[in-house]
Structures are given as C-alpha cells and as structure tokens.
Amino acid sequence: MTINVSVMVNGTRHDVSDVEPRLLLSDFLRDTLGLTGTHVGCEHGVCGACTVLMDGHSIRSCLTLAVQAAGAEITTVEGLGTPEALNVLQTQFREHHGLQCGFCTPGMLMTGEDLLRNYPLATDEEIREGLSGNLCRCTGYQNIVAAIRSAAALRRENV
Amino acid sequence: MSKDSLAQPADVLRPRHVGAPIKRTEDPRLLTGNGEYTADRKPDRPLHIAFRRSEQPHARIVRIDTAAAQTAPGVVAVLTAEDVADDFKPVIPFSRMANYYATPTLPLASGKVRYVGEAIVAVIATSRYLAEDAVELIEIEFEPLGAVSRSETAVAVDAPLLHEEAGTNVLIAREFRKGDVEADLKGAAVRVGGRFEMTRKAPLAMEPRSYTAEYDARRGAITLYTSSNIPGIVRDAISESLGLPGSRLRVVAPDVGGSFGSKGSLYPEELLICIAARKLGRSLKWTADRLEDVSSSSQAFAEIVDAEMGFDANGIAIALQADVLGDVGAYSIYPWTCGLEPVQVVSFLPGPYKIRSYRGAVRGVATCKPPTGPYRGVGRPISTFVTERLMDLGAKALGLDPIEIRRRNLVRAGEFPYRIASGIIWDKTGFVECLDAAGEAAGYEKLRVRQAEARKDGRLFGIGIASYAELTGIGSRIAVAPGMPINTGSETAKISIDSTGAITAAFGVASHGQGLETTLAQIIADDLGASFEDIRVIQGDSDAVPMSTGTYASRSAVLGGGAAKRASALLRDKIKRVASYLLEANHDDIELSGGKATVIGTDRAVTFRQVAKAVYSDMKTLPAEAREELSASYTYDPINGTTAAATHIVAVEVDPATCFVKIHKYVVAEDCGQIINPMIVDGQVHGGVAQGIGAALFEELVYDEDAQLLSASLVDYMIPSAPDIPDMDVVHIESQSAVAGGFRGMGEGGTIGAPAAIANAIADALSPYDIDVNLLPMNPQRIFGLIEQAKLKAKENPK
DSSP states (O other): OOEEEEEEETTEEEEEEEEOTTOBHHHIIIIISOOTTSOOSOSSSSSOTTEEEETTEEEEGGGSBGGGGTTOEEEOGGGSOOSSSOOHHHHHHHHTTOOSSOSSHHHHHHHHHHHHHHOOOOSHHHHHHHTTTSOOSSSOSHHHHHHHHHHHHHHHHHO | OOOOOOOOOTTSOOOSSTTSOOOOSSHHHHHTTOOOBGGGOOOSSOEEEEEEEOOOSSEEEEEEEOHHHHTSTTEEEEEOHHHHGGGOOOBOOOOOOSSBOOOOBOSSOOSEEOSTTOEEEEEEESSHHHHHHHHTTOEEEEEEOOOOOSHHHHTSTTOOOSSGGGTSSEEEEEEEEESOHHHHHHHOSEEEEEEEEEEEEOOOOSSOOEEEEEEETTTTEEEEEEOOSOHHHHHHHHHHHHTOOGGGEEEEOOBOOOOTTTTSSOOHHHHHHHHHHHHHTSOEEEEOOHHHHHHHSOBEEEEEEEEEEEEOTTSOEEEEEEEEEEEOOSSOOTTTOTTHHHHHHHHHTTTTBOOSEEEEEEEEEOOSSOOBOOOTTTTHHHHHHHHHHHHHHHHHHHTOOHHHHHHHHBOOGGGOSEEOTTSOEEOSOOHHHHHHHHHHHHTHHHHHHHHHHHHHTTOEEEEEEEEEEEEESOOTTSOSSTTOOSOOSOEEEEEEEOTTSOEEEEESOOOSSSOHHHHHHHHHIIIIIOOGGGEEEEOSBTTTSSOOOOSOTTOIIIIIHHHHHHHHHHHHHHHHHHHHHHHTOOGGGEEEETTEEEETTSSOEEEHHHHHHHHHTOSSSSOGGGOOOSEEEEEEOOTTOEEEEEEEEEEEEEOTTTOOEEEEEEEEEEEOBSOSOHHHHHHHHHHHHHHHHHHHHTOOOOBOTTOOBSOOSTTTSOOOOGGGSOOOEEEEOOOOOSSGGGBOOOSSHHHHHHHHHHHHHHHHHTGGGTOOOOEEOOOHHHHHHHHHHHHHHHHHSOO
C-alpha cells in the first residue's frame, strides 16, 4: 500500500504519490526529495541531528513518518540561508566556531531557530537546557552556546 | 569566554594568516546543508546492504539458511562468507612485536562468531527497508562455545579460546624495564599504589560509519566513499586484498562527521561493499544504524592497571611499576593491531616526570567484544589517570600540595630533550610553564580558600590537577603503532597553479572536523604569498597524492603543515623565476604576497594569474625553457615528532543527596607550539575535554557475563549533553617546536587530561570520607556506593 503525500518543504510544494506508510520523514526528505542536509545520527530520537521544523515547531524527523507530515509545512536546514547569504544564526555559528565536523549542525540550527523564536534565552543555563536534546561530540558545546547567545542578543537589538 | 593569553615570540614578526582566528572555509557549506557526507552520495541506481549480525558472543556457525531471504521482495543478492571466499585475501594486521598474534580481518564471519554484532550475512536489495525485511528471514543455527566476557576470566587456564590457532587468549604481551625498580621501591620513603580501571568506551562520532561503493563498468573500477580518517590506508589494504590496482580503486573520505578514532581502522564492511560491488557490477550503499555503530565500531580503553609508585622523603618520585591487563576484544584491528591501546599505556605511564626506575608490563587479551582501536588520546587517558592519581596519593602521604609535588617531579626547561623511563623522548616543551599558567588562571590559592569554606558548610568540594605530555606529529623513526610496517612518518603536499591562476593544494591527510581545509590554506597563504581565498585544499582522496595514510595521532598540522610549507617554498621559487622574467628584476628583489609578485620597494607587480597566463597560455612572452609547470610537491618527514603538554585544573562539587558531580571551574593550560588558528585550537580543547568529562563521569559500554552489550543505545550509553559541560578557560603557552613551522599536534590532549583531573577532584571532594577514586566513570551510583561503604566502615571502626 502506498499513500499520496502533499507537503510544503522550504516553501516548495511536493506531491508524492507512492509513499509507503512506514517511510520515515527523515528518509523521505533525504532520499525522496534529495534534501540531504537533514542528517540521521541515531534513528531513536536521542541525538537530534535530524531535527526539522514542522509547522514552526522542532521535531525529530527520524521519529516522524512521512505520511504524518502530509499537509504540513516543513523547514529544513536548506530553508535557512545560502552559502553566500547565511542567516543570522548560521552567521553566529560561523563567527563563534560553533561547528567542527558539521554533522550535528543542521539539527543544532533547527533547534536553535525554535529556541530563538519561542524562548527569551536570557541565560546560558536556559540555552544549554534548550540544547539538551541535541548531541554534539566535537565542540564541547561552548561555542554553540556562544553562537546562540549572540544570535539572541542580535534579535533583542532588532526588536 | 575563553581566555587566550598568547605568549608572543617577541622578535618574530607574526605572519599574516598563521596565528589568526580565520573563519573556516568549510563552514558555509556545512551550515547550509550543502556538505556531502558519505550517506549523501547519490550514485546511479544504487543497491542497499543490510547485515545479519551475530546475537551470539562466541559460537560455531553450524548452518545458514538464506533461502527465504533470497526470494524476498527487492532482494538482489545474499552473501555469506562461503559466497565471497574466492574474492579476497584476508587482511593481516602485521607487526614485528614479539609475543603478538595477528588475527585476520575478514569481510564476513567465517566458521564462527566472536562477538555480538559481528556481521555474518549481507543482504543486498533495492532499498534499505527491503534489505532489512529480508535480514529477518535468515535462519542461523549456532553451537555456543562459551562467552569470554572479562579480561580477568579470559586469562584463566580453562577459558574458551577465541582463536584456537593462537593457543591462548593473550594476543599481545610486552614489558618495559629501566633501572632496579624493586630496590628503589624497597628504599622509598613512601609507597602508594592501587588497582585502577578505565572501563570500555565508544568513541561515538555523531555520523555513524557509512560506505558507498560506486562501480564504473567502463573500467571495472570502484570508487569507495568512506567515512574514514585513513582513506589512504584503506585504499592500500583493499587493493591488496582484492587484487585491484590503485588505478582502479579510488578511496575518498568526503565530509566526515567526526571519528575520534572510530573511523580510523579498516572495517569488514569496507571490504564487503567493494567485493559485492565488483561481484554484482553495481553501486552499493551502507550506513550503520546507531545499534550497529555502537556494537561493531572499534571500542576503546578497557584496562585494569595494578600500579605502585615510590617517593623519597622530598617527594621525588623514584620508582614506578605497573601491570596492565587490556581487554582488546575479539580481533586485532587493522592496521594498528591490538597492541596500540594497551601498549601505549605502559609507554606513557611515566608521563612528564623524571622517574628513575620503571617496570611496565602489559597483556592484551581477547574477549567476546568488538575490537578496541584508536580513540582520542590512545592509552594516555588511562596512563595519565593512573600516574596522576599516584601523584596525588603521594602528595597526601607526604603532606605536600598537589601542585608542589608535580613541580618537584616535572622535567624542567634546561633538561630537554629528556628520555623518560619507558624510553619516550620529550623535546623542549613547557611542562612547568603549563603547570604554573594553569594554577594562575584557575586562581588555585583562592580555590583552596573556597574549598575550606565549603568544607565548613559540610559541602563536598574538590580540586583536581592533571599534568601530561604526549608525542605528536610522529616521524619515521618510530611507527605510530608498535612494530607496524606502514609508513606513518611522512605526508605529501602537492600545490599547483592552473592556467586561470587558481591554486589547488592536495594532501593525503583527511580532516574529519578539524578544519584542515582552513588551517593548511592559512599556512600556504603565508608561505606562498597567496591570497587565502584563492586556495582550494583537497584532502581525504587517495587519487590526490601518490601516497597518503590520513589524519590520526595528532599528526596533520605537523606533517601536513610541514609538507605545505616545503612545497610552498618550492613553488614560490618557480613563481619568482617567471616573475623576474616578466618584471625584468632580480629573483632576490621579488617578494610574493597576497597573490602578487612585486619588485621590492616599487609598485611594479604581476599577479599570479598573469604569471600563470605567461607560463601556460602565451607562446611569446616566455622562452620555451622558462615555461615550467607551476606545481611543486614535497613529502615531509619530521623524523622524531614533537611533544605537546598541558595541565588541567578542575573544581567539582559532589551533591551528597544525588551523588551527581557538578563542575564549577575548568582550566586548561596547554603548549601546542606555534598556533595556526586559535579559534580552532580552542575548539579542539573544548571538544577533547568534553569527551574526557564523558569518560570520567558517564560513559561506559556495559557487557554482562554472557558478553551481551547492555548499553547499545544513546539512552544507555550517555555522552555529555550541553548542560553537563562547563565553560572552559584555555591558556596557551606557545613554545615553538623544532619541526617545520614550530607546530605541535593538539587534537587529542583534552581527552587525555580530563579523566585524571576529574578523578583527582572527586577524590579531593570525597576526602572527608577517605575515599579513593580508582575506577572511571565515577557515575552517581558508584559515588553513592563508595560513600555508603565509607559510612559503614566509619561506624564499624569509630576513631
């Protein structure tokens, strides 16, 4: 059995007619749509590398079925800035050396976007708590926290 | 919040790029989802592999029934060891070490299985989903041979043998001796010792292992994309095993999502995917899921160390002896061998200290677990843990401050080069300088005052120190792994300017997060006088340079950087020769900078692009003999390598109710020589320390008595998350090393110092209970147990 899935991804509408009900959203994004910026690190919802925004909220695409995304609006890392024009959070990650191997980075960015939109992020404790569902093995988190702290400050200035 | 107090070499004019916090070249692609990791490759109509793995720890394979799997939807092939027996030669992790047994590396288990997670059958299908469905249909009959779960039971006389041909489970045994350790211990004023244990760890890169074999039918050639940090070694090994020359086998490590050592060995799946691609004439993909990655990637540490140290009345360490039992797992890993990890423990136990006599004996024994391999720090996280605990025990027994006892024993400025008791030679490095700088940055005296106040309130506040030294950027004089016949002592750089003036610099090193595209370009920009933005660095590709091994053992800045400097100098000369012709000036009067050749003191200049055009695209400007290709290649060998050192100071507090450890302060003072990019150096320290904190407080691969892995998910194998890691202060002592550029390797140090510093801090915090910390990780349940035991003891024997 296959199901039709119609979904908005990064502002583009995709109508896919032969989606298996068991297909993970992460595999749908990566293999069906070719959006390999979303990474799969554990497939059991712990590492957070596969985090995307669904209707504005961060979700684990490895714990979501593609069919559950039908009718939703998805934003992946490809929907933020471009190499030539990084968005605010991406720029702060680069300025503060908030990434090394880059594998957890898409998930960190998408969680970061959610945090920046929905929380005041007044303290480092709050930022660290917000990131506790995203694992990074390279950076020791210090520069990721600095990048988000800086993005939050820029956002406050611009409000 | 990192505090960088850079010690500037006073009269050296700082180059423009080396030493500057240049933003990374890698970042724009990695921040936008435009990176390309192995699993992101999209070959034409690829097939997908899923493995049936062993659920038995040690068993004879009696029968494999694949009939149902073969006819399952989407299945193209099902391969067992028997099916591929004629397609390869086993890969042998050879070593000249005495008392060593080299177990062969095979693509699939043959005859028997030796650990839970070992691959037995490969199913190849049109999708991963269908391949996994078919794996469920495979039936295997096993005859159990008895699990060997712990190193202590593996050496028992009646233990089942994992490799019958070896005649023993002891795969490696070695002893180092210097001086008369027995006599020195007998004569010592104070003797301290104990049994120390570092449990098994997973390096746990966030990207699981992943391979894509792309088959080119036109040439019968394979390009293996692999999440490896040793693509050159993998190429040579597979070439030999499959009888496929390098011209038909290219191995590429594209963007790699961390390794920490776990992607630094040859894996059975890398052999299998190439064998199958050749057999089927198709492109194939495989990526480990997290369970497969944790239960079949190389694991780490796992040693028990019985050690004793003797001090004279002045607190000088005079003798050290240790017996190390390493649990090396089921196989000796290629190419490093099972000796790499445990032998390194005894090689580095004397650490940065002048200890007169030494005996270090090591046995590496086979157990029913995945093989141990390299993991950030290799051996030294354990050797440092043991030696630094002994230093603190000695200080306590002698009534000395932990900083003072270290100061009395560290090799001092005038004493380098210094050969420690195990034979390792330290070149001039700032051991004492790191100790002093860390003490100052941590506000050590104030921390002790804070501790005294906390104690008065009944709080368990402790301060821990660890000093260590490591050998980095190792040249050809010694092999990175003992007795290994692979050249780990040199690396090549090949720099070319094409007809458009673009610069391509190719290396054999293979970054997996370290930012080598940036740091190597920084070196070339300075030494070639090129514009940083014009330089493209190619690495991790066996076709890029004639010979390469990869990035491991803190070598790429020293060896890759040295090669970059020497190749730049050669190319610089060529550019100057053309420029002197074009500018009608003397060779020595021309300087290269920012991608231009200028006659010194004038505004007469030509760009590299004009130089390239004159050489390649113009038949008239230069005489034929002056149109020399603008490329240069250099293979650099630092011969000896160079020392890197650091002191870590940490302040912790143990919550007596929950037994959780809170880190209040973390300071690292390190000497990595000339810094190439301070931002990247700090990042390496932060990440290394975070892994050391994980090793000290959380991480443990738990195998039960039946050798079943109980912690195979990220819920059970806990790596630190953001709230677990403190902000760190990093202080740099930049003492120039003797190698090209004055660099020292620094990628591993954080993980070496942190477990020891935290162990000492927890022991200090728990000192009101008189508790020894001799096993890591010190998780809450262990701390709870120790405190309860101490309370019980105090009740039984009231003072």
